[in-house]
Amino acid sequence: MIARELISSVPALHPSDTGTKALRLMSEYHLTQLPMVADNKYLALVAEDDILDMDNPEATLESMENTGTRPAIMEYAHFYEALKLFHDFKLFVLPIVSREGTYLGIITKDSLLDALAGFNAVKEPGGVLAFEVDPRDYALSEIARIAESNDVTLLSVNTITIPSTGKLEVILKTNRQELQSLIATFERFNYNIKYVFSEEPEEELLKKNYDLLMNYISM
Known part of the structure; x- marks a missing residue:
C-alpha cells in the first residue's frame, strides 16, 4: 500500500486564513494539525499550539512565526515510511506531495491505523x-x-x-x-x-x- 492510497478528504489551510478559522477547522475534523498550502504547494504543517501562541487569533497564518518543521511524504512511498514519519515527528497528519512538489492531500493517524490493521489481518478472525x-x-x-x-x-x-x-x-x-x-x-x-x-x-x-x-x- 502506498501513501496516495491513504489520502483523506480534509481541507488545507491557506496563508490568508485567520488563526480562528484554523482552530475551527481543526475542531471540525478532530485534528490538532493541518497543512498550509498556497498555489498547490505545501508550505508548512500548522499545529494547534502554534495558533494558540499567536498574540491575535484573528491575524492571518502568514503572519505566524514559522516553526521550521515541514514533514511530508512522496505519493508513491510505502505506508511503512509514513508510519516512521508519524513516529519520528509525533504527527497527527502527514502531508503527501508529488515528485513535482504539488500538494495532494494528507494521511491522518486514523487512516494509517486502519491500513496497519488491514495489513496485519487484525480484523480477520483467528488466533x-x-x-x-x-x-x-x-x-x-x-x-x-x-x-x-x-x-x-x-x-x-x-x-x-x-x-x-x-x-x-x-x-x-x-x-x-x-x-x-x-x-x-x-x-x-x-x-x-x-x-x-x-x-x-x-x-x-x-x-x-x-x-x-x-x-x-x-x-
Missing part, C-alpha cells in the same frame, strides 16, 4: 501466538511449513527484536481459533512459546454466558 528465537535460528520457511502441516494459514507474520536478550519475538496471526495442535508442534521443534490469544467460537461463548446466567438464577 495469535508468539515465540522467541535466536536471529540465526529464524526461518520463515520452516515456520510456514509447521503451520501448513497443522492445516493453519498464516495471515500475517511480524518480528520484533527484544533489546534485553537480542532474540526475535515472532508474532503469528492465524486463520484458526483452536491452536493447541499448532502449539504442540512448535514446542516439539523447540520453539519457546511466549503467549497465545485464541478467540472463542461464538457457540462456545454463548454456552458460557448461558451457564453463567443459569448459575446466577439458581443462587
Whole structure:
C-alpha cells in the first residue's frame, strides 16, 4: 500500500486564513494539525499550539512565526515510511506531495491505523501466538511449513527484536481459533512459546454466558 492510497478528504489551510478559522477547522475534523498550502504547494504543517501562541487569533497564518518543521511524504512511498514519519515527528497528519512538489492531500493517524490493521489481518478472525528465537535460528520457511502441516494459514507474520536478550519475538496471526495442535508442534521443534490469544467460537461463548446466567438464577 502506498501513501496516495491513504489520502483523506480534509481541507488545507491557506496563508490568508485567520488563526480562528484554523482552530475551527481543526475542531471540525478532530485534528490538532493541518497543512498550509498556497498555489498547490505545501508550505508548512500548522499545529494547534502554534495558533494558540499567536498574540491575535484573528491575524492571518502568514503572519505566524514559522516553526521550521515541514514533514511530508512522496505519493508513491510505502505506508511503512509514513508510519516512521508519524513516529519520528509525533504527527497527527502527514502531508503527501508529488515528485513535482504539488500538494495532494494528507494521511491522518486514523487512516494509517486502519491500513496497519488491514495489513496485519487484525480484523480477520483467528488466533495469535508468539515465540522467541535466536536471529540465526529464524526461518520463515520452516515456520510456514509447521503451520501448513497443522492445516493453519498464516495471515500475517511480524518480528520484533527484544533489546534485553537480542532474540526475535515472532508474532503469528492465524486463520484458526483452536491452536493447541499448532502449539504442540512448535514446542516439539523447540520453539519457546511466549503467549497465545485464541478467540472463542461464538457457540462456545454463548454456552458460557448461558451457564453463567443459569448459575446466577439458581443462587
